[in-house]
Amino acid sequence: MLIEHALDVALPAMxxxxxxxxxxxxxxxxxxxxxxxGPPELGAYAATxxxxxTHNDFDKTIPRLIGQVEVSPEVQGRIDAGIEFEATxxxxxxxxxxxxxxxxxxxDFSVLNVSDANLSASEFQASALIAxxxxxxxxxxxxxxxxxxxxxxxxxxxxxxxxxxRMNSAPGxxxxxxxxxxxxxxxxxxxxxxxxxxxxxxxxxxxxxxxYPDVDLTGRRQERDALQLAHYWRMLEACGRAPDIAPxxxxxxxxxxxxxxxxLWHDLDRAIYKTFSRSNDDGHTLRSAMQRYDHEFTFRSxxxxxxxxxxxxxxxxxxxxxPVRIRECNDCPWFDVCMAHLGDDDxxxxxxxxxxxxxxxxxxxxxxxxxxxxxxxxxxxxxxxADDEVGETSSATAALLSEYLPEVAHIQNAxxxxxxxxxxAQMVSDGTHLRRLTEGPVNLPRADIEIxxxxxxxxxxxxxxxxxxVTDHSTGDxxxxxxxxxDELDAVxxxxxxxxxxxRLREIVDGAHREGKSVLIYHYSTPEPxxxxxxxxxxxxxxxxxxxxxxxxxxxxxIDMYPIVRANYFGRDGLxxxxxxxxxxxxxxxxxxxxxxxxxxxxxxxxxxxxxxxxRLLEYNEDDVRATAALRxxxxxxxxxxxxx
Numbered sequence: 001m002l003i004e005h006a007l008d009v010a011l012p013a014m015x016x017x018x019x020x021x022x023x024x025x026x027x028x029x030x031x032x033x034x035x036x037x038g039p040p041e042l043g044a045y046a047a048t049x050x051x052x053x054t055h056n057d058f059d060k061t062i063p064r065l066i067g068q069v070e071v072s073p074e075v076q077g078r079i080d081a082g083i084e085f086e087a088t089x090x091x092x093x094x095x096x097x098x099x100x101x102x103x104x105x106x107x108d109f110s111v112l113n114v115s116d117a118n119l120s121a122s123e124f125q126a127s128a129l130i131a132x133x134x135x136x137x138x139x140x141x142x143x144x145x146x147x148x149x150x151x152x153x154x155x156x157x158x159x160x161x162x163x164x165x166r167m168n169s170a171p172g173x174x175x176x177x178x179x180x181x182x183x184x185x186x187x188x189x190x191x192x193x194x195x196x197x198x199x200x201x202x203x204x205x206x207x208x209x210x211x212y213p214d215v216d217l218t219g220r221r222q223e224r225d226a227l228q229l230a231h232y233w234r235m236l237e238a239c240g241r242a243p244d245i246a247p248x249x250x251x252x253x254x255x256x257x258x259x260x261x262x263x264l265w266h267d268l269d270r271a272i273y274k275t276f277s278r279s280n281d282d283g284h285t286l287r288s289a290m291q292r293y294d295h296e297f298t299f300r301s302x303x304x305x306x307x308x309x310x311x312x313x314x315x316x317x318x319x320x321x322x323p324v325r326i327r328e329c330n331d332c333p334w335f336d337v338c339m340a341h342l343g344d345d346d347x348x349x350x351x352x353x354x355x356x357x358x359x360x361x362x363x364x365x366x367x368x369x370x371x372x373x374x375x376x377x378x379x380x381x382x383x384x385x386a387d388d389e390v391g392e393t394s395s396a397t398a399a400l401l402s403e404y405l406p407e408v409a410h411i412q413n414a415x416x417x418x419x420x421x422x423x424x425a426q427m428v429s430d431g432t433h434l435r436r437l438t439e440g441p442v443n444l445p446r447a448d449i450e451i452x453x454x455x456x457x458x459x460x461x462x463x464x465x466x467x468x469x470v471t472d473h474s475t476g477d478x479x480x481x482x483x484x485x486x487d488e489l490d491a492v493x494x495x496x497x498x499x500x501x502x503x504r505l506r507e508i509v510d511g512a513h514r515e516g517k518s519v520l521i522y523h524y525s526t527p528e529p530x531x532x533x534x535x536x537x538x539x540x541x542x543x544x545x546x547x548x549x550x551x552x553x554x555x556x557x558x559i560d561m562y563p564i565v566r567a568n569y570f571g572r573d574g575l576x577x578x579x580x581x582x583x584x585x586x587x588x589x590x591x592x593x594x595x596x597x598x599x600x601x602x603x604x605x606x607x608x609x610x611x612x613x614x615x616r617l618l619e620y621n622e623d624d625v626r627a628t629a630a631l632r633x634x635x636x637x638x639x640x641x642x643x644x645x
Contacts, residue, residue, distance in 0.1 A: 039156030040304035044231040047296040048224045049328065050356065051321045054300045056334045058307035059319070063337070077601055078184070081459050085184035086162060089252050089261060090145050092203055093163065097143050102136050104129060105146030133164075137241055140175035142166045152238040156301055161232045165250070167243040176243035179232035180250035180263060183225060187253030187264045200262045203252065223273050223292065225251045226266045230293035233268060247290055254461075268293075276357065276410045283409020324356045325349040345369040351424045351572075354417060361407040365400055374425035376400065381419045420570070427572040433583040435570045442568050444636035445559060448474050448517035451508065452625035452632075453528050456617065459600050462489040463531050465617065466501035469625035470508060473638065474517060478629075480622045486606055486614065495540040498532070502545055509557060521553075524577045524628055525562045529554045561628060568635070581627035585634035589623045591616065 046054055056062055086105075094101050107129075126148060133147030144164040151158045163180035229249035236242035247268035252261055268289040275292065277285035287295075303320045310316040323338035325348035332338075342349040347370040348359040367373050377397040401415075408414040427435060449472050456465035464485050471478040483501035485493065505521075512519040523529065529550075536550045565575055573579050581587040599620055602613045 037308075038153050039301055040308055041151060041153075041156050041158050042297065042300060042304065043157075044159040044161075044228045046300045047227045047231060047293050049300075050324075050326060050332065051300055051303050052319075052323045052338060053328075053332055053334055054303045055307045055319050055321055056337060058304045059310050060308070061310050061312045061316070077459075077598070081600075082184040084459070085254065086182045089182045089203070090162075092261065093143055093145060096203065100142040101145065102141050102143070103145040104132060104136075104148075107132075107146075129160075134239075137164070137175055137177060140166060144177070149232065149235045149241075150239045152235050155234060155238055156304075157231060157235050157238070157297075159232055159235050163250075163252075167245070174240070177236060177241050178243065178249055179229055179236065180252060181225065181228060181232075182252045183254075185253055186255050187222065187225060187251045188255045199265045200257065201250075201265065203261045203263060222266075223289070226268060226273075226289035227293045227296065229266055230268050230289050231297065233290070234293075234297075274410050276407070283406050324359045325352055326354075326356050326359075327352070345371065347373045347421075347425060350428050351421055353421050353424060355411065358408050358411065358414070358417065358421075361404055364407075365403055367400065370425045370428050373422055374429045376422045378419060378422055378426075381415065381422060423570055424572045427570075433572045434580065435572075436568065437570055438568045442564065442636045444561070444564050444632060445520060446632075446636065446638050447520040448472070449508070449512045449519040450629070450632075451505075451519065451521040452628040453521050453523045454621055454624040454628065455528055455531060456599055456603075456621055457527075457531075458489065458603055460489070462491075462494045463498065463535075464489055464494075464603065465621055466498070467618075467621040467625055468505070468508075469622070469629055471629065472517075480625065482618060482621065484618070486603075488607060491538065492540050495535050495538065495544060498535045499541060499543045502532070502550075503543075506545075506553075509553070519557060520559050521557045522559045522561055522628055522632060524631075525560065529558055529560075561632065565631075565635070577624065577627060577631070581631045585627070585630040587623075587627045587630040589627070590619050591623070 040058055042054070090103055090105060094103060129148040130150050133144060134150065136144045136147065142165070145162065146160070147164055148160040149158075161179040162182040164177040165180055167176050167178055226249075229251070230247065233242060233247045233249055248265055249268060250263040250265050252263050255262065255264075266289060271286040271288045271291070273287055273289065273292055274284050275287050277283065279285075306317050306320050310319075323341050325339070325342065325346065329335050329338065339349060344350070347362070347368060348354065350370040351373070354362075362368070362373065367376070375393065375396075377394045380394050380397040381401065404418070405414060411417070423435065427433065449470065452469040452471075454467050455463045456467070458464050466483040467480065468482070469478065469480050481504075483497060483504060485497050487493070489497070509519050509521075532550050532554070533547065536545050536547045562575070565580055569575065569580065569584070571579055571583070573583075578589070582589075599617060602617050602620075606613045606617065
């Protein structure tokens with residue numbers, strides 16, 4: 001009845017004129033706009049996104065994006081995972097709260113099908129959802145899932161928090177709400193810090209008053225989440241639904257505590273985020289999420305206002321920001337537009353690596369092209385140049401550092417990051433992709449029997465494939481084998497599979513020792529040993545190894561090749577296995593577009609009945625372990641036979 005009533009009241013509320021002409025392609029206005037243009041309406045991600053993206057969204061002189069922008073399989077995989085995770089969390093909340101929870105996420109408002117010349121279909125549906133959400137808040141529902149807040153026409157904000165949780169309010173007083181968002185990534189820091197900034201509560205009792213101990217929240221990902229929550233808080237203030245307390249909001253991520261998800265509560269007024277400050281001697285100061293949000297949102301509102309005023313005439317105001325290539329660009333629908341604007345010689349476009357702040361600081365000092373950046377003296381940057389050997393290039397580099405470093409003092413390891421950017425620029429100039437940083441043999445231990453080890457995870461991060469390449473150099477035999485389950489896994493079935501793999505791995509290792517042969521197990525980065533440790537520590541099935549046994553085998557026989565590669569090589573495009581094995585060892589994967597997220601999509605298709613993809617997944621894993629072996633033979637031929645230290 002609540003939903004039906006909300007839909008009934010949605011209709012008379014929609015009496016204002018329709019959208020202004022020239023609205024940006026991705027604008028999703030929550031309700032009709034007034035005749036006179038107000039501030040540009042920005043969504044919850046605006047304050048955390050590239051400012052140039054905001055400009056492109058509103059500048060009518062830039063060709064509009066037509067139709068659906070294609071995304072890579074990896075990006076689509078993340079999107080699909082996010083949708084699935086949100087659905088899982090919503091179901092948990094519905095189960096926990098019962099009838100005191102309303103979920104709008106599955107409601108199709110298009111069934112209203114009301115014809116209004118002033119409204120597009122999407123605008124009408126958004127208005128209906130806003131009305132339904134408002135009705136739910138008026139009724140005092142404890143949790144509202146998938147609702148939409150009224151557009152803040154004065155502040156220029158629109159947004160749709162995943163969850164609105166009611167806070168305790170005095171009898172007879174209107175219900176007040178705090179926003180909670182759902183993220184399909186970890187939201188807790190990897191290590192607990194000594195500077196507490198937030199608290200946790202159980203998802204089955206989603207109350208700010210039912211809390212776990214404090215945790216540290218100073219990481220970059222936590223900051224992005226907090227700024228999005230600050231946006232929703234400002235919207236709740238604008239519609240009179242924010243409680244009279246210091247701003248607080250929650251995030252539900254993939255982290256598990258006590259066997260279940262938790263809500264991570266952000267104190268949005270606590271000054272914990274390091275930002276640039278010209279007035280402080282150390283070049284930075286600490287600001288709260290609300291302060292950071294207000295600053296960033298205001299800036300983007302100004303950007304959008306200027307962009308919206310441009311018509312293509314000679315009197316147009318100049319954009320407030322120019323494009324800069326950053327990591328976010330890879331998933332941006334305006335990527336091609338910005339890259340065409342930058343040109344082929346732009347340092348950020350060709351190199352990446354640095355933040356917008358760093359690239360803009362370099363450009364402001366006259367280093368905008370990759371050739372200009374490549375001209376800098378690495379010895380000076382690394383502090384290796386002697387005073388009596390300072391030449392013109394060295395002097396120019398020293399002068400740059402004296403002005404550049406104060407501009408990026410709030411960025412951790414800024415000088416090292418600059419060094420890597422210069423090195424990458426030099427490699428772009430000379431056409432190389434990998435550069436050796438050391439001389440002489442690479443200290444990489446070899447053995448009589450070498451086992452290359454790689455795992456594959458499903459979308460729930462459960463290991464469904466344990467793959468190894470076993471090479472006996474005394475006999476010349478080398479073969480791939482795997483322990484695999486194509487079925488949906490839970491914690492118990494994953495543990496059963498891991499036990500089978502562990503038994504086989506121990507059989508090979510113990511057999512080698514009985515024959516008097518040395519044996520080492522190679523992997524690239526940490527997922528392989530960490531998943532063995534995780535499953536062993538859980539101890540869900542009989543026969544799993546004791547955690548001490550796993551730790552002993554890792555300590556005695558496991559070799560992580562990634563830190564060895566990192567200590568000896570620099571990669572223009574990073575040091576991922578596929579980059580190094582391809583560019584260095586000349587290894588070629590059988591699949592044209594191998595990737596972990598792509599393999600997850602294949603697995604889901606297998607689980608849906610497409611058995612032909614099983615072989616593709618096995619070949620993908622086999623190629624990974626063979627690439628590790630090829631990389632080792634390239635880096636450290638067996639003739640060197642470096643002993644294990």
